[in-house]
Structure formats: C-alpha cells, structure tokens
Amino acid sequence: MFTVYSEEVTVERGRDRRMLDNVKREVIETDLLIIGGGTAGCLAAVEAREKNPNLKVTIMEKAHINRSGCLAAGMNALNVYLNPGETPESFVKYVRYDAMGLIREDLVLSTAKEINSTVQKVEKWGLPIHKDEKGQYQKRGRWNINIDGESLKPIIAKAAKKSGAAILNWTVATNYRTSNGVVTGATGFGLRDGKFYIIKAKATIVATGGASGIYKPNNTDGAHHVMWYSPFNTGSGYAMGIRAGAEMTSFEMRFIALRTKDTICPTGTLALGFGAQQVNAKGEQFMKTRFAHLGGEGAPTPLRAYGPTMEVKEGRGPCFMDTRHLTPERMRELKMSYLDMYPNIVLYWAANKIDPTKEPIEICGTEPYIMGGHCQAGYWITADRAATLKGLFACGDVAGGAPYKFVPGCWVEGILAARSAVKYIEASQAQIGLNEKEIESEKERVFLPIGRFEKEGEGVNPKEMEERLQKVMDEYAGGVNTFYEMNEERLLVALKQLDRIESQEKYLVASNLHELMLCHDVIDRVEVAKVLVRHLIYRKETRWPCYQTRIDYPHRDDFNWLKFVNSKKNLKTGEIEVFTRPYEQIVPGDRYQPK
C-alpha cells in the first residue's frame, strides 16, 4: 500500500504571487531515461539494469506505474506465443498475411525469436499462466495462451522497481531535449508538485503507447471514455517525436477494433476462447459466406472489422458474436475471463439482465486508434529499435512497422530497445549541458495555459478542443460516422480544419495541473492528427479495408504501393514531408497466405 496524496494545485486569479512565476525547476541526471512505465517500458528498465547494474535508469511516468498504461484492468490472454510447431518464420508469415502483405519483416522476426523466453521470464515473476494436464501452456488460439492476468501490471511494475530503476510517477513528458539532432533526455511537468522537470540522459527510450481520442468515440458525452484503448494514451510520444523531426511510418494503417457494443470489450475472448462466430441480423454467418475466399472467420483482422461494418451499411445489421451455444459453466468461465481484463462487461450484463447463453452479443467497430501494437503506426526504427534521431530508441505501441506484437511483443521490444540503449550509453563520451534559452522557451510553452488563465481568466477549454478535433476527424477523415470511408477531397477539408484548430492552441486555459495535462493531451493529439491525415492522403490505394478505406482508390495496388508511407517534420520550414520507404521480403512465400 502506498499513500500518494493528490493535493490539487489550483490556480487562483488575482493572487499576489502567481503560480507561473513560482514554477520550480527540478534537474535530474540519469544514464537511461525511459518515457512511459507501461508494458514495454517496465521490461526495458529491468533489461537495462540486468545488462549493466551500474547504470542509472529512470522511468518517467505520467500516472503511477502500478496501474498505468493499457493494462490497468488486466489481461486474460497473451496473444503472441509460439505454441509447439510454430517458428519465428511461421509467425512472420502469419503477421504478414494479417497485415495484408506489408510489414517490416526484420522487426517482426527479431521480436518473434524472444517471445517465448520473455513469457517464461514474466511467469517467474508470478504471472499465473493456465496449464493443461501435461503441464504445457493452455493454448487459446494459434498464437494465444490463457492467463489470469488481473495483476499483470502490478507484477511487471514490481519487477521494474526491484531492478533498481528510479521511478518518477506523476510526471508528464512534454518534449525531448535535443542538441544538434541528438536526443539528450526530456522535459516535463509534475502533476503533483507542479515543478518543471529537466531530465538529462545519455540515452532515451520512448515507450508512451499509441493514441486514442483522435476520432469521435463510439460512446459520447457521459460514456466517452468507455472505450477499448486506454483513453489516457494520448499520442504524446508520437507528438514529441514529430516536433523533434523523427521519422514516422504507417500512420495511415489505423486500428479499428471489433468490439462488443456499448462496453467496447475485446471480442478475441469470445471468438478464440469461447468459439463464438459472427452473425448478422438474419442469422447468417457472413464471414464464412461473403469472405470465404479471404479466409472466412480466419480472415485478416482488418477484414474481420470490415465484414460487420459492411453488413450494417448494407442493411443487414446489427451484427453479433453468437454465444448461444455456451453452457452455464462455460458462461461462468467467460465472466471470469472478462473480470481479468474488462470487468465492466460483466457488470453491464448484470445491470441490463442480459444472458449471453440466450441472446447473442452485439458487436461494433470502434473509432480509429493510432498505434503500433495491433497495427504499425509509429517511429521508423532500425532492427536495434533505434529511432532516426541519435540517442533515441522506441518500443511498444509507439514503435512502428511491427504489427501484431500485443503484450508479449511489447515486452520483447522493450528488451531489445534497452540492450541497444545500454550499448549506446557505454560507447558514448558526450557531456550533456543545459541550453538555458531552450529550457526557458519550453517552460513557457508548457505552462502557457496556466499563464493565460491567470491573466485572462477565460479561453478555450481543452475538452472543447478535443471535441472539435474528434468531430473533424470523424466527419472528414473516415470515422465511425462514415463507415470509415474517406476520399481525398474530404481529407483536404480535415487538413484545413486541423490548421484552424492548431491556430487556437494559444488560447487554451488550465486552472490546475490536471487541466494542464489535458491541454497538452489535446495539443499532442492535434499534432498526431495532422500527420495522420497527410499519410491517409498519400497512400493512393486501399490496402487495409476499414482501417484505410479510400473510396477514390478502392483496390489494393501492389504494383505502386507495396511500400511504407513515412513522414517527418522539416524543422526549418515546419512542413510535414511525406515520402516512401521500400518493403523487403525476408521470409519466402506467398504474402497473402497465413502459412
């Protein structure tokens, strides 16, 4: 039990001593800075300390590492594990098939090689994994094993603390510190103490996760955060990279998850764990009929979201996962499975008197998320997980090019990034100084919304700006409202409106530190949206139906588009430059077959 009090620092107007004038500075020196203490970041910290126990490793976390990131409520399965008979190569083939023939095979291969040993490592820390009669991990699907993962996050957080890493909880990162294009740490502010943090680091690993809240969510108003991806993953790691001129890849491969309606819970539990099939309003198993030639119920993930989306659009909705075959015993097991991960659905059934053994569970596609864990939006990295900026490494959902990594893949990436960062630190002779001018200008940028509140008392509330961003993206950049469809003309309207929103950022106001975080959340989301829309405009084909449905280019075009769309901000002009990088096939075979 810990006792961290949240003494809200509230700004009062007209006081003699203004908060802005009294912002204290905290300078911290570390060898390795890890931004984000979630799934990837915790494993990175452990690995770095194991590789070199003399290094000072610091985790900068905007919440508390015991329950931060995507795993706050837990997980009921590990969705990447090489079950008996599978190899790293067979995994690459499957991931390539699932991502419609385009992935960074080097990244996926290097992750696959260390999945099983990493899962065993976390098991030793105390993670309960289901076993069969022979003592083997209980298989849930081709790449999945069942766990009791309610405490998965506290378990890995404990390992990170035990490793000797210093943990800065409640510290929001705002930008990298750079000197001549080399990343030398980060700046941020304390959510509890209101201090301006300057972290000097010899190497930096970004592990902040992806971005939700870019598009209008399925649920709005009082339920707007009842969503699948963590609403507190706000794309800050992407935004910091974009502002520093790091190269990004594949933002246009958005993730639209097939989820239970209202509660937005994962459906893999139902399909893989409990044998539920998709049916439409007429009771037809449409994936098996209309998508038979693409794999039926085993079709690539984007098509399994595209299928029900089209059923609804064409008047055959609502769609369901059919659970009516479940016995009362299996139904109880299903509830226990969800209690380990999304307890809200169990409460929802009880509150609404829904019995899934008697009625099927309605499903829907979610609003688009930007992330590199299921899809491949993120930093363009080398096989060593080095970003294009020297001194910076990326892992987990914020790292691009390697979809289908899920929790175990994020762990491995954390480990790989840590190994490279440790080597980089050991070889580095650099002395890290403080550039007073840059630090002052970042401090001014960070605390501007509080300054405006103190001076003017009113302005733009960060939530108003978030709503406006989500409306624009939903209507013009392929949100739920348009069945995820988009065309160039609409995307150009989105771009124009995003510029309009960005020009209003100077009017954001915050009356306390929580609101200051919300201001930076929305600033970062707008930064991500601007890059995203440029990526969506650039790829003139439809590679991932639903994730990226270009109605003006409705077909896949391998001849012209079997390549990555990348971008980076030109720091001299401020323009986002978009270009392509080639695809390289490493594992032989038909790219559109799962084996």
Place this chain on the structure above:
Amino acid sequence: MAILVDEKKCTGCGACVICPGDLMALNKETRKAYIKEQKDCWNCMACVKECPVGALTLKLPYQLANYKATLMPEVFEDHIKWTLTDMDGNKEEFVIKTLEKRG
C-alpha cells in the same frame, strides 16, 4: 456517474489516487476521496480495487446500463474475490488467482 464514494467509509488514505487518468483526489478540507470528472472514467476499476475499505463503487454510465447492479472486488495477496449483484439483487461470486506464489 462512474465512481461513487461512500464518504462514511472513506478514511482518506489516498490509495485511490492511483487512477491512471489522474481522476481521483482527496478533498483538502474533508480529506475524503472524490472524482474530478465522472465522465472521464475508463471503468478500469483500479481505484475500486485499491480502496482498502470498500468505499468506492463503479457505476456504469446510465446511457449504457440500468441503475442498481454492482460489482465489488476484494483484493487478497494472491487472488481476487468478485461479488456481482444484478438489478434484482441476485448475487454471484468469483474467486480468481492473481499471483503465482513461488516457494
């Protein structure tokens, strides 16, 4: 409504401020927990699990679910006990392992 605080039970220990969205806080004068913004809750139940005296309850947003049902966790060293009560008062209990203890 997302998190309901029973002020009679709340001891002001501050455990609930673990909320990953920085939504739980203690009132400076009363030392009781409160949620800064009901609608920003993710329903992850981190705060509910952390509360040592069972002072917090998760209420699903009314636009999604009927009033009255409850789901209460009790956290032990290596397992969690859930008590689910539906809108008619029928109870169901679940005990789930959370930690594999090593000898």
